[in-house]
Amino acid sequence: xxxxxxxxxxxxxxxxxxxxxxxxxxxxxxxxxxxxxxxxxxxxxxxxxxxxxxxxxxxxxxxxxxxxxxxxxxxxxxxxxxxxxxxxxxxxxxxxxxxxxxxxxxxxxxxxxxxxxxxxxxxxxxxxxxxxxxxxxxxxxxxxxxxxxxxxxxxxxxxxxxxxxxxxxxxxxxxxxxxxxxxxxxxxxxxxxxxxxxxxxxxxxxxxxxxxxxxxxxxxxxxxxxxxxxxxxxxxxxxxxxxxxxx
Amino acid sequence: xxxxxxxxxxxxxxxxxxxxxxxxxxxxxxxxxxxxxxxxxxxxxxxxxxxxxxxxxxxxxxxxxxxxxxxxxxxxxxxxxxxxxxxxxxxxxxxxxxxxxxxxxxxxxxxxxxxxxxxxxxxxxxxxxxxxxxxxxxxxxxxxxxxxxxxxxxxxxxxxxxxxxxxxxxxxxxxxxxxxxxxxxxxxxxxxxxxxxx
Ligand SMILES: [Zn+2]
Ligand SMILES: [Zn+2]
Numbered sequence: 001x002x003x004x005x006x007x008x009x010x011x012x013x014x015x016x017x018x019x020x021x022x023x024x025x026x027x028x029x030x031x032x033x034x035x036x037x038x039x040x041x042x043x044x045x046x047x048x049x050x051x052x053x054x055x056x057x058x059x060x061x062x063x064x065x066x067x068x069x070x071x072x073x074x075x076x077x078x079x080x081x082x083x084x085x086x087x088x089x090x091x092x093x094x095x096x097x098x099x100x101x102x103x104x105x106x107x108x109x110x111x112x113x114x115x116x117x118x119x120x121x122x123x124x125x126x127x128x129x130x131x132x133x134x135x136x137x138x139x140x141x142x143x144x145x146x147x148x149x150x151x152x153x154x155x156x157x158x159x160x161x162x163x164x165x166x167x168x169x170x171x172x173x174x175x176x177x178x179x180x181x182x183x184x185x186x187x188x189x190x191x192x193x194x195x196x197x198x199x200x201x202x203x204x205x206x207x208x209x210x211x212x213x214x215x216x217x218x219x220x221x222x223x224x225x226x227x228x229x230x231x232x233x234x235x236x237x238x239x240x241x242x243x244x245x246x247x
Numbered sequence: 248x249x250x251x252x253x254x255x256x257x258x259x260x261x262x263x264x265x266x267x268x269x270x271x272x273x274x275x276x277x278x279x280x281x282x283x284x285x286x287x288x289x290x291x292x293x294x295x296x297x298x299x300x301x302x303x304x305x306x307x308x309x310x311x312x313x314x315x316x317x318x319x320x321x322x323x324x325x326x327x328x329x330x331x332x333x334x335x336x337x338x339x340x341x342x343x344x345x346x347x348x349x350x351x352x353x354x355x356x357x358x359x360x361x362x363x364x365x366x367x368x369x370x371x372x373x374x375x376x377x378x379x380x381x382x383x384x385x386x387x388x389x390x391x392x393x394x395x396x397x398x399x400x401x402x403x404x405x406x407x408x409x410x411x412x413x414x415x416x417x418x419x420x421x422x423x424x425x426x427x428x429x430x431x432x433x434x435x436x437x438x439x440x441x442x443x444x445x
Contacts, residue, residue: 012363018268043422049433053394082433088401091394095362102363236365243367244360244402247409 004070005060006030007078009118011098013051015041023051023072024102025059028115032105035061035072047075054081054094054122068107084125092244093131095237097121100142103231117141124203132216133206139223140198148230150175152195157181164189168222173229187222190215256282305337308379310355310372312337320353327351329384333376333403335359335391343389351387354379359395360402368402377406385413392419392437 011032012024021040026032040047050057060073085091101118105111121138125131143149150168154161155177166175167184178186194211211219228234256278264274281289305311306318313319320326320340330351334340337355356371386407390396404414419437421430430438 014364044429049431052433077432080433082436085394085397088398088405091398091401092362094394099363237362240360240362240365240367243369244362244398247402247406 002063003060003073004030004063005058008033008057008059009101009115009122010051010053010055010057011101013053021047021051022069025057026101026105026111026115026118028112029110031109031111031114032101032107033061033070034068034107035070037072037075047072050075050077052077052080052082053098054084055079056081056119056122079122079126081122081126084122089131089245092237092241093125093135096135096235096241097138099235099237100138103235104142104146113145114142117145121203129203129207130210132213133210134203136194136216136219136223137198137203137206139227140195140219143223143226143230144199146230148173148226150226152192152199155180162192166192168225170225170229173226185225187218191218191222194219305355305357308375309353310337310357310375311340311353325350328382330387331380331383331385332387332389334389335396335399339389349387351385356390356399359390360398361395362398371399373403373406376403377410380407380410380412383412385415388414388416390417392417 006027006029008025008027010023010025014022016022016036019039019041021037022034023037024032024034037047037051039045040051055077056079058076058078061070062073063070081094085094097118101114105114117138121134125134140149150173152175156174157176157180160177162177165178165186165188167178167181167186169176169181190211194215197206259278259281260274263269263277264271302314303312306313306316306321308317308321311318311320327350331354332343332349332351333354333356334343335356335358340353343349354376358366358371360366360368388400388403390399400416407414418441420441421434421438427435
């Protein structure tokens with residue numbers, strides 16, 4: 001039995017049988033992990049209130065050789081994220097951010113970049129950055145870190161720089177120039193510019209000259225198409241978010 | 248488990264261990280207990296299990312568990328028909344009934360919004376709720392004080408307020424008998440936010 005102590009971001013908490021909870025969390029050194037919080041559902045549990053989605057915590061766990069599911073020890077709240085979840089949109093967005101990591105972070109593999117992305121996005125949301133911009137920045141970066149984000153400057157087919165727009169080649173998840181592919185789903189100059197800026201600037205810098213909602217909507221659509229093509233499915237939380245906010 | 252279990256016993260252990268909160272050890276203990284009881288006692292238990300499957304169903308109005316449709320609560324002439332308490336599960340009704348504080352009707356959602364599990368409004372009895380609002384003046388949202396319950400309450404509040412209804416939510420607070428010293432910061436923070444004037 002090995003005891004590990006580290007910082008973690010909580011991704012998902014669900015009930016396990018009558019007394020326990022099962023917690024999915026992201027760490028720098030060990031990537032995504034799942035652990036059982038024993039008796040977390042009981043009245044005077046030591047975990048009471050600590051196991052909140054997207055909370056940053058100090059935690060320890062015990063693991064047995066060859067077993068994926070670990071047993072959680074102490075959990076100490078370092079930064080609650082409840083302030084993001086005070087309205088419906090905030091709760092839905094939080095689930096959406098967390099579910100990305102459940103799909104894209106590997107188990108038991110160091111994930112410092114994904115950890116930093118989620119950590120800084122939560123930090124920015126807590127500081128009040130525009131949610132639409134934060135969500136799109138996060139989507140772009142998750143895909144970029146997964147190595148599946150198409151380069152936004154040069155057409156991979158003819159090696160020419162993009163003119164004022166680019167076409168998404170759905171089957172490849174690639175952006176190509178309109179000469180190489182005359183018809184199809186297109187993004188314009190403002191979207192290409194945001195994609196290029198997002199590679200160099202952080203959320204706070206991007207917020208100083210925020211893109212329009214129309215540009216962000218287009219980026220959401222682009223990321224959704226690339227993500228669905230890669231995962232061969234849609235994130236559940238994305239579908240629920242669409243259905244729930246359609247009132 | 249040194250000696251191999253005979254087939255029917257292994258089957259019973261297998262079935263019991265599929266029940267929530269029953270691990271293999273408990274299942275084994277229960278199975279050996281049932282092996283010892285009289286045939287009559289075992290038959291009573293198995294009939295009780297079949298009866299809940301054969302005789303009980305969801306009330307088509309409020310979705311609680313009932314043996315008649317509409318259920319006893321929905322047809323009770325003593326209850327206030329202008330006040331509706333919305334809960335996640337049928338088993339949430341009894342604890343609220345025991346408080347004696349709610350004399351109105353109920354509506355069971357059969358779950359809560361859960362984005363990461365893919366449970367959206369169409370997976371709950373939200374449409375049925377919206378169709379039974381005639382005569383209702385106040386809706387009390389008694390969903391659980393967790394993220395799913397909170398999302399569900401916020402969603403329903405938005406829908407119901409569009410219909411001009413008065414909507415309230417169960418207060419979050421300290422458990423009766425608790426100590427401030429031993430209360431976690433989230434619960435205490437919620438209790439402060441929901442403080443009452445004296
Ligand atoms: Zn080209
Ligand atoms: Zn009923």
